[in-house]
Amino acid sequence: MLGVTGSTGHLGGRIARLLAAEGVQQRLVVRTPAKAPQLPGSTVVQASYADGAAVRRALEGLDTVLMVSAAEAEDRLEEHRTFVDAAAAAGVRRLVYTSFYGAAPDATFLLARDHHLTERHIERSGMVPTFLRDNLYADFFPLLAGADGVIRGPADDGRVAAVAQDDIAAAAVAVLLDPGAHAGRTYELTGPAAITLTEAAATMSRVLGRDFSFVDETLEEAYASRSAYGAADWQVAAWVSTYTAIAAGELAGVTGDVELLTGRPATSLEELLTPGG
Structure with missing residues (x-):
């Protein structure tokens, strides 16, 4: 039996469903059991990352566990450390x-620093880690645009090798089906090409049949345009740093790790957005 967290979310849910299709028995660890997917061979237990005692009870008897990173929060790193311990x-x-x-x-992307610290904490825990380092989700590109179809951010002409969530899920399942073969490994999961946001907007316009475009903002404009959301300062800074990381070229690397793990090429943005593609 595998321990799987995050099954009520987009990525964790995909992974759990794929594992169920493979006949794998799972213990789904969730904050809200009523929201857990009903899958054959699965049991559901309640635990939040911040509740160390509940996590310990939920994971007892398990050899291998998938830890999907927690939802973005100011104290996410502390939640991760509690879960790992x-x-x-x-x-x-x-x-x-x-x-x-x-x-x-x-890392320019501020939340990537928390991921680094989480990785180091896992390495010190005595458990054998496998790290799946996901690039930005290509699935979310249409959501970056406002109601007017414009993506705004200080990304300049930087490139990003965004990856489809289905590809991440398939890669994760390949690891979980044979965890010993991937012990101690780090995989950088990317799409098949690094594209600019201008190119992404052109692809979305062509495939989705409505107009998208990209407008490069200054830092001052980026912070000002996001102030209307009423988000906390750390959250706004994280949002803006997504774009500055693209501008800095830190998300532009393309790897073959998706194909290495899944046996098929990574999905392009056009393929992802094309119905039946």
């Missing part, structure tokens, strides 16, 4: 963690 205390031997592409202490 509880998993180690429960006797988990292998932890597969969904991290972020280019996770580093000085």
